[in-house]
Amino acid sequence: MAERAKTLMALSCPVPLPARDRVLLGHGSGGKLTAELVRDIFLPAFQNPALSRLDDQAVVNINGSRIAVTTDSFVVKPLFFPGGDIGSLAVHGTVNDLAMGGAQPLFLSAAFIIEEGLPMDVLRRVVSSLKQAADDCGVQVVTGDTKVVEKGSGDGMFINTTGIGLVPEGVEMSANCARPGDKVLLSGPIGDHGIAILAQRKGLEFESTVKSDSAALHTLVEEMLKTTRAIRCMRDPTRGGLSSALNEIAAQSQVGIEIEERAILVREEVKGACEMLGLDPLYVANEGKLVAIVESGAAEETLAAMQNHPFGRLARNIGTVTENNAGLVTMRTLLGTTRIVDMLAGDQLPRIC
């Protein structure tokens, strides 16, 4: 008995792994690892005030005009998915990043990195979709680039879009502007895009009618800004989900953010997929949603304006900014208890456990 007890108490722990010497897939997930990469490599290299605000876009001053500039790379697989494709995504993603700064999106560049052997027809379809999306947004693709890489070096196609827009007078939104008492508004149900993509993935195949929510939100933002200028910041919760977006704001503003589980909408199909795979919708990507931190006095009218717009019909007030628990996002659960909504380290993985 004593022998067995001794065996049980034997510690057999691994040594901690050394500091990362290679870039991992998790570094692109939008969670903590990505933040680490930005903090440890990119920020120290480029150091400047615009960059250090770490917003979805940078607002710079050129001869008195406030120009918003942003860049994004699109590496989605499969290239075509329910609700969109890499072309339309490349437009929506960048337009949205501009819109999150309150900018009117004007021009895009589109750089293509194409894998040798990609059927020309696929390229045509993607370009056509990109053009359609740009037209719908009222932006022009004014410049671009093409590179071809050897077979096996890319997932068929990668696209980078850089966008520029104009920020109107008096619009000052940034992730460091949230203040205790502000309200948190979410434009609609979460998790659609991530699940739509996951449903196509080999090894996890399931049938679903979930469509990506990929959409351009600049007109929604316009309506919100017409209603009030008391909007502190906006984020579109893409990779890393709602959790990453809120955690970034909490960190940049050094405030706490408390959200209500009951108030967050999740479509039935998205919920089913998440339950089956053991995923938390808070960490699943969205491509047509925004979260806005609004001064409490202006919250009700802003919400009404959102609900009046096709991309905000299901908008909800999901929480409050607080003074305590600065830097943390917490959630009041369905049972009325509190849990932390932590920033994920890398990608969320389906689990059996």
Next chain:
Amino acid sequence: MCLAIPGRIVSSEQENGLRIGRVQFGGIFRNVSLDFVPEANVGDYVLVHVGFAISRVDAEEAERTYQLLEEMGALQAELPPSEELSGPE
């Protein structure tokens, strides 16, 4: 461990001598092996773990025991809040 969730069998068929069912979870569908639940039929709920149904949900038992829980819950709603309920971690 052992993430297993309940889903409803929508259809079933034989494939290579194995019984496969199309199971609905909320709004999604997935093919699930029904070999461990020969007694489960279309319309039944099964508990699914890693693509295999490991039990047929006993709807009657679930109903019966849930009724009792429901009654407890209804009673709870009428009572004043208890001071005992907040325990520190």
Next chain:
Amino acid sequence: MKYIDEYRDERIARALAREIAERATQDWVLMEICGGQTHTIMRYGLDEILPHQIELVHGPGCPVCVTPLETIDKAIALALRPDVILVSYGDMLRVPGSHSDLFRAKAEGADVRIAYSPLEAVKVARAHPDRKVIFLAIGFETTAPANAMAAWQSRREGLSNFSMLVSHVLVPPAIRALLSSRENRVQGFIAPGHVCTVMGYEEYEALVRDFHVPIVVGGFEPVDVLEAVLMLVKQLEEGREQVENQYVRSVTYEGNRAAQDTMKEVFEVADQKWRGLGMIPRSGLRLRAEYAAYDANRIFDLELVSVEEPAECISAQVLQGLKKPTDCPAFAIRCTPESPLGAPMVSAEGACAAYYHYRRHAVAS
């Protein structure tokens, strides 16, 4: 979703908590074995609504956490071979081995793929006859029947390029080992509902008889866990010691015979090393001799040097419920999910990870 949402009902949960508070006349230490139950407790803050007399401790119920270091190292070594495709459940990818993990191996060029179901690994083998496909078959009894089917199907089809690296653990021997320890504080157990869905709960009667502790088979939603706690408290207050079943919608006394038969056909009981706990006799499964051609442990010759150093990690004590993650001096400081010192911080179901992820410190509401 039916059979899920109604078991997350706030009123019922609070009613159960209230009843527990009324029934408990003294302090009780209860252990839940299953990582899924730990997850639920943390994620829904059940420790917040339970009365202070109830102390919930977490057991070694995470098969990912207890997979031996050697197995991870073997999986990584195999994955790095150019002719190998390693297929695994998602949970295993981040678990640190002695020097690396499967994610890093992937970054170094290993062909590592995630599967939701073991049958997908068999599919990969069919699709790539020129490569050796190895499936990392881990889990408790819940997953054993499914993993067994993968082996059974491959053998039936005569696939020559499929094998499994097996590391299965069994729950009752682990509970027996915990209860045998002189330091055991646990007075009642919540047995894992999905393990019992497969195995039934007959095996737990011997534990009750030998150690005089009540055991309740519990489900995984908040209402299930609370109801199981209530049933345990009632037993303890009334001086009863039995095996009871809370998870009646899924668990029966005999369990799933068809699943058990498949398990028995493919696997046999063996001694098993548990990471953080050490060797527990007859607490694991291995492939039977007839399946030797599908046993990666037998097919592949691997010379491994495993590193086992005492570290700050107190996972042994956490896994036995002797300490809480928050008792560990390294918790959330030197040991985090991004740089874990031990297994319970790695798996999403591990106690330390659950504490870190959901509750970290007593969050001011």
